Amino acid sequence: MFPGEQKGLKMVQFYYYCHSHIPCARQLPMKLFSTSLVLLFLFVVVTLLPLAIADLDADKQALLDFAAAVPHRRKLNWNSATPVCTSWVGINCTGDGSRVRSLRLPGIGLTGSIPATTLGKLDALKILSLRSNLLNGKLPSDIPSLPSLQYLFLQHNNFSGDIPASFSPQLTVLDLSFNSFTGNIPLTIWNLTQLTGLNLQNNSLSGAIPDVNPSKLKHLNLSYNNLNGSIPSSLQRFPNSSFVGNSLLCGPPLNNCSLIPLSPSPAPSFPSSPIAPEKQGSKKKLSMGIIIAIAVGGAVVLFLVVLMIFLCCLRKKDSEGSGVAKGKASGGGRSEKPKEEFGSGVQEPDKNKLVFFEGCSYNFDLEDLLRASAEVLGKGSYGTAYKAVLEESTTVVVKRLKEVVVGKRDFEQQMDIVGRVGQHPNVVPLRAYYYSKDEKLLVYDYVSGGSLSAMLHGMHFLLPFTF
Template structure:
């Protein structure tokens, strides 16, 4: 009976092969029609006799054309119907940076398998029809930099998988629709002709997504008549200025219940804002009171000591930094401890008494203690770190700190002095006026802030790499142990990057305090004892830091995608999906002429964050690679005056496995 079925099986196989061949022939015909319409004499490998799978920019899967990428290929004219729409197995289409014009072809909007569509920087016009809702599998859509007009269609809400929607720099008009896109995490409609309020579904997006338009609410300043102001970089209103529930809300797009007499409630964002404002105000009052009490106490102590010098030895005044922390005992009575300076830096400028009298501002609480900005009465400004969890004896502490103080490199934050007592251990550093890289990347970036372009970010990467490489060069056992963006500080400019907290991991290594949370997202997978970190583990952390610079995403972010993977794994999954440029921060992508260098730095970051230590480069090799990448971008900038519209990158959109589009 089995042999009786063989002719049927053979015939079935022949039919399947014939169907596959017919489908590929249809794909070839569609591509040749496209070439005849918009490519003219371009694309010489697109010939009737060749397999379409060998065409420039074409990738096949399962005997069908699955990917078509022709970025910056000189395509000109309108896309005719019956071309792209016939590529029914197409998953990725990139025709960005060409001169395509006319409307979106209707048949293009019905491709069943299309996941990524990149048409930015063309001359496409007309409206985006509701028929776009037929692209049910679409994940990434970029129509930026065209001439689209009309309203933004609510048909986008019918795309359940959509995660990227870039519509900026077009001529869309009217109000923003309330898009129901639960997976949307990248969105931009800046520089259109939109007006009205940001709908509730889009209020989680940053203010940079709505620039250059008459739009209000959400991350932007509140609309006139709104009950609750939207979060914005401007100071929060005082609780007393908010209207009571049930007040008029003429500018809102959501509203309360169906009955007009139903009271309207403050949004959760407004309640959170009011709570934070109250907490901050209360904290400032308490801090002012504590500082006042400390000052008076210091004056009384000094006066009392002057009256009875023999009966009462003066205690060192409680430092303002200690008062701000709220629980620091003063140095013990009769203590003769002094600040120990390194070299000549700071000697004669100030002493311990000056430091204890200084006004202070909390800069942040970190892994090894709390950092303060201390402004001395003479005007000198220093950064003071009040260490915690350090159980070393004085001799061992001094030996380790003196090794740190001996480090001298332009990309390290200089250690000026230290203080040791049983109850207090202070480190005094040169003050870095521009704060940390973490604050620069993830803080409130208002419209007046300078752009974090490629030049700045690559300079920060190089400075931090040089500082860490210097630490590694001081000995085989020398490592930093806590590389993260909050430990990269900026000096006199955004390009002056310095590594801080170097050597502090060794001071705290005998402590049993938990370090797993110290470098959340930065810690190498092989590190089981967080107090013992190797140079290769530092390289891993630096790789994550590079990814943070390139993506703008914080590694400690709880969930970067639906799988909840960490930053290195997320970037690698994106690269495998062939849309590598989707990982780059939108602000960084404005530098279109350095895409190749961006991809090279991305690859270096992935190499540094390799799972196995032996696969990671040394920091000296990392420095050399970043120097080469920056030199390449500087040569390009010098050659074309900083603008090179014709220079395109095959490493993003070509046939390489790490390709992609933005």
């Protein structure tokens, strides 16, 4: 507390004391107390309000520096002339609007490395999600060590190098899976007393797992790394899937660790006998026979493999020739281009992506929908509606269309019409859609008031007809 604040607080306490004690109240005029209260209020407004504005301006500048240094395929509407807390994509602020509380930019095509002293300046940040991007290089140590950070989601990128050893003591969930981190797992991770979820799978981490007991840890995944040694007893309560893919790791819940065999003692030497040369000769003959058998067997196997490949090529050639003949007979000399199968081959940049309507503030992709927990809300003649709960409690309704055969252009035109109808205040707006040959999804806002059917049936005694 500043000296001026202490002085003002003492004056206020003295003011209330004098009002409860008449002799004291006579010592100082009432006008002086009123003036002191006004001065204290002005001091707080003049001193603390600029500090809050300065902190928000510092957060704003740090975000602008990050956006300028890290290329991104999806356009961000981060503009220095607009308010950060209400109009910037992926940004949420504290209740009083004085600091940036969370930053969520999943799957927007961020590329390159994150410079230090950009996001590391957001010292009031609690949630950071940059998952499913193309970020690479080393992870700056000032990001996981943010003092207020509780949730850090950086999975499905290409970060490399060692994992930083400094972490926020408030960290609750840490997900660095599907990257290229190397080195040992920092011991400081296991000392985080608030940690409930740790996911480091599909990296290149090595070394032994330290024998510690994180009391609040409920979810652990260290699979598919290069870890070695035995699994500590404090972590054996986790399932087998938490440790698979580490060939040098052993102990429950994996296979038991085998004892190291003792080196065999040297065989005693005996004086040479006339039988020894005959034994050596038989060993040489036996080893030579084994070599000849192996060579013959390998040649036979190789011949069979070549023969099978040759027969497969002949059969493929015959089938292609018959297919071409059929195509010419049925198509009148025109060859039809084969239809592209969904999800086959190399994925195009805009393929298998959700299409969001203008004004939508959601920041998730198709992968998030597929991994979300779903609950059936109802079934209709055109499909089934699901309630999907995504990461950090974002809830939407997903309408899965069935037996709808329509081309992509016609489908997009229909979605534009439905999107314009959704602008009516009495209609739930369509936020996004997904199109492929085998799957068509519609994404709406979730309304917790219940369905129209429930409302109608709940009030059927007021209606002249039963619906």
